[in-house]
Amino acid sequence: MMQLDYGRARxxxxxxxxxVQRSTRWWAPGFVAPSVxxxxxLLYLPFLWSVITSFTDSDGSQSDWVGLANYxxxxxxxxxxxxxxxxxxxxxxxxxxxxxxxxxxAMLTYNIKGGQYFRLPFLLPYALSGTGTAVVxxxxxxxxxxxxxxxxxxxxxxxxxxxxxxxPLNTIVLIxxxxxxxxxxxxxxxxxxxxxxxxxxxEAATLDGxxxxxxxxxxxxxxxxxxxxxxxxxxxxxxxxTFDIVWIVTQxxxxxxxxxxxxxxxxxSFVAGDYGYGSAVAVLLTLVTGIASVLYLRQxxxxxxxxxxxxxxx
Amino acid sequence: xxxxxxxxxxxxxxxxxxxxxxxxxxxxxxxxxxEEYDGTENWTPPHGFGxxxxxxxxxxxxxxxxxxxxxxxYSVLGPLIAVVLxxxxxxxxxxxxxxxxxxxxxxxxxxxxxxxQMLLVPLFLGYAGGGIYDSQVGLVLIYTTISVPxxxxxxxxFFSGISYSLFEAAIMDGASIPRVFGQIYLPMARPALIAVFxxxxxxxxxxxLLGLSLSRSDNVRPVMTSLSSLQSAYAGAxxxxxxxxxxxxxxxxxxxxxxxxxxxxxxxxxxxx
Numbered sequence: 001m002m003q004l005d006y007g008r009a010r011x012x013x014x015x016x017x018x019x020v021q022r023s024t025r026w027w028a029p030g031f032v033a034p035s036v037x038x039x040x041x042l043l044y045l046p047f048l049w050s051v052i053t054s055f056t057d058s059d060g061s062q063s064d065w066v067g068l069a070n071y072x073x074x075x076x077x078x079x080x081x082x083x084x085x086x087x088x089x090x091x092x093x094x095x096x097x098x099x100x101x102x103x104x105x106a107m108l109t110y111n112i113k114g115g116q117y118f119r120l121p122f123l124l125p126y127a128l129s130g131t132g133t134a135v136v137x138x139x140x141x142x143x144x145x146x147x148x149x150x151x152x153x154x155x156x157x158x159x160x161x162x163x164x165x166x167x168p169l170n171t172i173v174l175i176x177x178x179x180x181x182x183x184x185x186x187x188x189x190x191x192x193x194x195x196x197x198x199x200x201x202x203e204a205a206t207l208d209g210x211x212x213x214x215x216x217x218x219x220x221x222x223x224x225x226x227x228x229x230x231x232x233x234x235x236x237x238x239x240x241x242t243f244d245i246v247w248i249v250t251q252x253x254x255x256x257x258x259x260x261x262x263x264x265x266x267x268x269s270f271v272a273g274d275y276g277y278g279s280a281v282a283v284l285l286t287l288v289t290g291i292a293s294v295l296y297l298r299q300x301x302x303x304x305x306x307x308x309x310x311x312x313x314x
Numbered sequence: 315x316x317x318x319x320x321x322x323x324x325x326x327x328x329x330x331x332x333x334x335x336x337x338x339x340x341x342x343x344x345x346x347x348x349e350e351y352d353g354t355e356n357w358t359p360p361h362g363f364g365x366x367x368x369x370x371x372x373x374x375x376x377x378x379x380x381x382x383x384x385x386x387x388y389s390v391l392g393p394l395i396a397v398v399l400x401x402x403x404x405x406x407x408x409x410x411x412x413x414x415x416x417x418x419x420x421x422x423x424x425x426x427x428x429x430x431q432m433l434l435v436p437l438f439l440g441y442a443g444g445g446i447y448d449s450q451v452g453l454v455l456i457y458t459t460i461s462v463p464x465x466x467x468x469x470x471x472f473f474s475g476i477s478y479s480l481f482e483a484a485i486m487d488g489a490s491i492p493r494v495f496g497q498i499y500l501p502m503a504r505p506a507l508i509a510v511f512x513x514x515x516x517x518x519x520x521x522x523l524l525g526l527s528l529s530r531s532d533n534v535r536p537v538m539t540s541l542s543s544l545q546s547a548y549a550g551a552x553x554x555x556x557x558x559x560x561x562x563x564x565x566x567x568x569x570x571x572x573x574x575x576x577x578x579x580x581x582x583x584x585x586x587x
Contacts (some may be wrong), residue, residue: 146339266434
């Protein structure tokens, strides 16, 4: 929507009935049909099925309608309440840390000699899978592992911490581990944004005697807003859906203390075989994601916004 | 001014060191021979060179060979089909001016909004019922579908930047719609197609959740699932072997990413709504 649709610029009815229109009419539905069909059968249909299953006690082979019983269970389930708290930590952590640090790295490497090489260490982990990241960090955070021996060498406090054994420490260190990986995409987003900023306002601000911080706050930051919005939106959704790293490093443990909603859902469904309840957790996760996205979008689309840096450089 | 500049480099150097430390630990301990590893001296460079033995061990234990073969199939074929389907959808909406095109676009793109967790149980039960659970066909199908919405978004954005008169001229010259699409629009969109493909290739290669839920046997399950099983069998596989496994299955996406960074950036630009 940010790009101009040149075709649409002319009056809509102009081609109606023309040779061009007549020949295209029959083809258009055929060209979207495969996409619509796949998405409908493999995404929307399972989605509806999940909603229905959440009202049953399905164990995979047989199921009875139980009404809202699964939803009633949700709020008396201590494991679920811990999962909600942890998910909240994850959302806050992944919005603040990777986005904030991503912006910092982009700013630091912007307009300096060899900037693209300085960025490389931060982009590298992004290419690594969530699973690879989890394996590396599971190793770093082992009891008496690399993190502990590093602190020990510095005689710093915390060397004898059992990083993954107690809550909420385990969630916090996993958020840091995930920051290590997720920063890359944010650096890329902000570099694209910075490169699209025209030089005139910056030069004007410098001539007016603005210092570096003022230039950032008054010129760069407002111009980056559309991309900040994209970065925060992506981080918000990613934080809510956190699964890979938790599942591999701690399996949500010990004692279900590091579970996120996505992990709880997976465990209840696939480990406990309680599909009805697992589906209710999934519906809850979907609702939370949906509501958060709508609130976020509404706030972003509210009238008072900075001037748009259209789409980034082409 | 000069102090600010050098402060910039100091901050960058410190942060880079922090960011590279785990990479260093990964490489050093993947190289360390199993006999030399005792869990205490993780930071010291290894004396011996056990990388290839460790990789061979990981390869054998997690049966990585067939798993990597299958993953190549999934992460090439799935995104490839998705990119063509997405381009067709974008073409229909922006060039062929499909009636209610925007609504149809929202239908397709809306697929990305649903959390994957929501789909796992029904997909698992549906796949089991349909006889495609734990099959390569089943996985190609779901990886294709998952890639379609973003492909449609990016290709729609790309095609909407192209003048309509090009299309009119082609039709006036008597070209059929499939020809216009296949011989004019698709070749023209090549940079965008590559960008979408690379993003989706990386995504598919790195997927864990779908592989975990929809496959079981060694030759069907994708690599990340194999890696996670190698990790959870920690008692069986020693640390250097697991790390060597992580290194080897991560190499393809890291290489693709480093070699095609500009396509990644282009992909990000094209994926703005």
